[in-house]
Amino acid sequence: MAHILKVVFVALFFALRGGTPARFPDILPFHGWWSSGVNPGEKLEDGSKDVQVVYLPALLPREAQTDGSSADHDVPLSYSFDAFGRNFDLQLLPNRRLVSSQFRVWSENGPDEALSTVDSTCHFLHSGPGAVAAFSACRDHKLHGLIMTENSTYEVRPLSSGAGRVPKGGRHERTAHVIRRAPPPPPLLDDDRPLRRTVRRPRMYPAKPTPSSYTIEIALFLDEAAYKLFYPHLNYNEADLRDMLLAYINGVQALYHHSSLGTRVNLSLVRLTLLRSQPSSLSTLAERGRLLDSFCEYQRSLNVDDDDDPEHWDMALLLSGLDFYSEEGGHRNGVTMGLAPVGGVCLPAHACVVSEFGASDTLGRPYPSAGFTSVYILAHEIGHNLGMHHDGTGNSCARDGFIMSPSRGTNGEATWSTCSARVAADLQWATCLFDGSDDLDTPKELQHERFGNAPGVLWGAKKQCEILLRDKDAAPAQAPGASSEAAQCMQLTCRSPHRAGFYYAGPALPGTSCGNGKWCQGGDCVEADPAVISSAKPPLQGQDTWNEWSEGTCNSGCTYRSRGARERRRSCSENSICDGSSYDVALCDDSKICGKKKRVTATELAARKCGEYAARLPELDPRGGGLQAPHDPTRMWMGCAIFCRRGEGGGFYAPRVELNDVGLDPYFPDGTWCHYDGSSNYYCLQHHCLPENFKMTTQFHIWELPSEDIGGPFNARARAAPDDSAAALRAYLSLDNMGTPLARAAIPPHLPEDDETDWEVLDYIELPARNKTKKRRGAAALTARREHGDASARSLRATRTCGTPHSALTARTDSAPAPALASASALTSSLTLV
Known part of the structure; x- marks a missing residue:
């Protein structure tokens, strides 16, 4: 809490006194700013509540501009409102010193370029007797800000979207805002104290760092492959992409703040680079050793050698959308999701980590690294770079159950072992971690801390699934x-x-x-x-928290007796908990779509589709045709799945599993006729054969229908499914030559989960030890770099260029991380991954 308040006071101190421009674009109360203060409903000394909802007038930036006499002569904007039984009469002036010209978020797409601009006309300051204030009104003229008086501090923020508004236009439009009062923080700054905001405290005079607290200054790079995966998914909005990455890093931070680690390790993001196109010096190959080598060289060429420079980083992280593999015995091992040099932090050539994010196999099935599980993978790889080894490797800890387990599946392993905790407690050798970054130098876009070690509050379970x-x-x-x-x-x-x-x-x-x-x-x-x-606004539960449905266009497969179908989507109101589904399909009239042309039968459509599937699945007969299975009320998917004739052995097969993730739909189009029960026609809706009058209720989900689906994970597998499980699945999805199901039981097979050992690999590089004492090793590395400057850097580069002989590798335990020099490609034969 103290460091957050310090940001506010230092920002106001300089803004109100004409100090050096800050290097962040907004003085805004991010999520949880006053979270350590007073809780809603708690009484202050005067007995009043500390939270009020107040309708505030719009604050239009154009109303506070210069009077034309000079560029620096701003006209104060009078802004007044009542709250907590008092009147706030503010004279707001635009804060034109807020954004430094040095602020940039980097992109690699040919020349470096800034990804966003900051509106400098929507930030305001007030300084008057007994109060200072900072406000921003950059989005929809809603206010975010702080007011500080002698007795209290007030946080102002708009109520969540969907809250009441009094629309009258212009300044007369009033919007609901939450004003939260907290006791004043203790003074943190002496007005006479000089501040050096562009140069950090010298390493030999740390102000606060202790052996129990370390800060890793991080540069985060998102490679082209990952960029192309997530940028379209986020509607081509790079601001949302950056927000997702900040939530991601904050998830890693939460793990390094977990009590099981014992030592507080902070992550400070000093650079974020989105690689729209891959630089020529950075490998585009998925072989992990070569990728790590090229990334280490690439990031080192960009890093500043002087650790006291505000743009220097201690560790560089590459998030890659590539499906990593290692070459072992002439074969590719794809059970690998990251790579890091053990104890490489603070060494310019080896303070680098590569980790998958968004990877899937050749069939499009997601690996554990595809979603936010990658948070745990990156935390694991950072652990290696800090000197941690796998649990159970050269130490007495259990192999499974913790973040540094040699395997990384999708179940658990969210805390640290005692072996990892011992390494974290003994990081005194890593002297580059002794300095904490100055939050004033961090743009708001790079402040992952605003997620408060709880990114799941804003990136909930649904977003994680998305x-x-x-x-x-x-x-x-x-x-x-x-x-x-x-x-x-x-x-x-x-x-x-x-x-x-x-x-x-x-x-x-x-x-x-x-x-x-x-x-x-x-x-x-x-x-x-x-x-x-x-x-945040307390979650509300109930049907009224859904927004209205939005409907898509009517589409049809134009099959015999079919109807059209249109997709419907709705969203859950912000900060609400909603029951039911956000997605639905409804029938519609397809007569205008299909016109007078002849409609095809389901069998004809199946034959055409099966020819397309056979190009991908050689076990299917490309000219054998296909069919529509009869409706089965216990397996409601059957009448809507396309069954194709097998190439050998006869019969028909529905390739639902094989085509599940590759963009080929193994089902008849929604709206296809599939059954008549004597009184009602049935049509395919979301791959289920349902009566035409079927409607999803507010809270009902189509997955709750009495039609069990195949159980178990459909994720990418480390190993092929066992033969007996594969045979049971084939039977469940097959018909004989007469169109009769081979599996009579309605209960579907359950795909077995991978064994944890199937994901075990070595995902680290051992660096040769230079000294037995870690403190001396770390100090020697820092001293050599500082005292010898370029000569030391040339020596390090020469050592890296020469590589490290395989015989130089040494067996080590968690108690002896060895920061030293080695080449990933030179050590490939000794590598394997998590």
């Missing part, structure tokens, strides 16, 4: 056998109306809701921190 499958209609679903919503803290299960089966997203992000007043932390469902939750 990221995993890159599907806006994906949603959390209770896995078969799961007893409660709390189970998602260990393993979040996702489904999509466009795919069959369940997908596991790994442990839900810290802060994800897991029940009334509870959230996920460290894989457990625990009582939520009311201070963090109270900074």
